[in-house]
Amino acid sequence: MTTRIVLAYMIYLPLALGLTLYVARALFTNGRIFMLDIFKGRQDIANATNKLFEVGFYLLNMGFALLILKIDQGQRFEYDPVLREQVTTYTRLLDTNQEMVEALAKKIGGFAILLGVMLFLNLFLFFRGRKKSRQSMMEQPDPNVTAPAR
Amino acid sequence: MNLNLLSYALFFPTMVGIAVRVARVCHRNGRVWMLRIFDNEAPFVDAVNHILRVGCYVVNAGYIAIVLGLWEPVSTVPQMLGVLSQRIALILFTLAGLHYQNIAVLLIWSRFKHRTTLKTRTP
Numbered sequence: 384m385t386t387r388i389v390l391a392y393m394i395y396l397p398l399a400l401g402l403t404l405y406v407a408r409a410l411f412t413n414g415r416i417f418m419l420d421i422f423k424g425r426q427d428i429a430n431a432t433n434k435l436f437e438v439g440f441y442l443l444n445m446g447f448a449l450l451i452l453k454i455d456q457g458q459r460f461e462y463d464p465v466l467r468e469q470v471t472t473y474t475r476l477l478d479t480n481q482e483m484v485e486a487l488a489k490k491i492g493g494f495a496i497l498l499g500v501m502l503f504l505n506l507f508l509f510f511r512g513r514k515k516s517r518q519s520m521m522e523q524p525d526p527n528v529t530a531p532a533r
Numbered sequence: 534m535n536l537n538l539l540s541y542a543l544f545f546p547t548m549v550g551i552a553v554r555v556a557r558v559c560h561r562n563g564r565v566w567m568l569r570i571f572d573n574e575a576p577f578v579d580a581v582n583h584i585l586r587v588g589c590y591v592v593n594a595g596y597i598a599i600v601l602g603l604w605e606p607v608s609t610v611p612q613m614l615g616v617l618s619q620r621i622a623l624i625l626f627t628l629a630g631l632h633y634q635n636i637a638v639l640l641i642w643s644r645f646k647h648r649t650t651l652k653t654r655t656p
Contacts, residue, residue, distance in 0.1 A: 402591070405587070406587060406591055409583060409584060409587035410584055410587070413579075413580035413581070413583050413584050414580075414584075416576055416577055416580045417577075417580070420577070479535075480535070480538065481535055481537045481538055484538065484541060484601075485601070485602045485603075485604065486602070487602075488541075488598040488599065488601040488602035489598070489599060489602030489603070491595070491598050492594075492595040492596065492597070492598030492599035492600075492601070492602060493595065493599060494595070495591050495592070495594055495595025495598065496591075496592055496595035496596065496599070497595075498591050498595075499588050499591040499592035499595060500592075502584065502587065502588045502591065503588055506581070506584055506585075506588070
């Protein structure tokens with residue numbers, strides 16, 4: 384059923400892209416605080432880096448959403464007792480609303496979990512950057528303190 | 534009406550509602566622990582907390598949708614009730630597992646943090 388496939392795409396695309404927008408907004412409005420920590424309070428560079436990461440996140444995830452858009456024809460390998468051999472049957476695709484709902488649920492669920500993984504990955508990177516910048520701050524010698532005489 | 538579609542209509546909203554509720558509870562009560570872990574830096578803790586809540590929503594809703602997508606064909610009402618309760622139990626157990634894992638991470642992290650601060654304080 385081609386019309387049902389097109390309908391499924393029309394439902395899938397806005398949902399997936401909207402989900403990406405929602406997650407990216409949640410991540411990067413709050414990411415500014417991390418960036419300020421990482422770049423030691425320099426507003427301009429923190430905002431710029433945050434924006435760059437945001438665009439990267441959009442590109443990556445929207446690209447992935449489009450990549451997994453296609454709903455493939457299902458193949459099933461079964462033993463046919465009459466023919467006495469292995470036969471390949473093609474499951475008829477999206478003939479009913481039920482099949483459409485199931486296919487959509489699988490796609491959108493998988494994409495949502497991918498988004499969650501990307502979100503936690505980004506959060507992990509933020510934490511790592513913050514830790515590194517704190518370490519480097521501690522290791523840097525304070526210019527106001529003179530080195531002890533040997 | 535198709536019983537499969539009926540069970541999806543019952544399953545998805547209920548489960549997403551429960552997942553959102555659990556995420557809210559974690560959001561509200563986890564904040565105190567995170568303040569303890571991150572030395573009372575309130576704006577930072579709120580940012581992390583918000584990101585974590587969104588992550589929780591997205592992952593749980595995605596898992597619920599995948600469980601829905603792999604549903605078996607249902608033909609009678611008793612079978613539908615059985616399958617429905619089984620899947621609801623699966624989601625609830627997963628939520629419980631994630632919840633306890635969350636608590637464990639918070640406890641271990643705060644203990645670790647406390648130990649290191651104690652070490653730095655003692656000469």
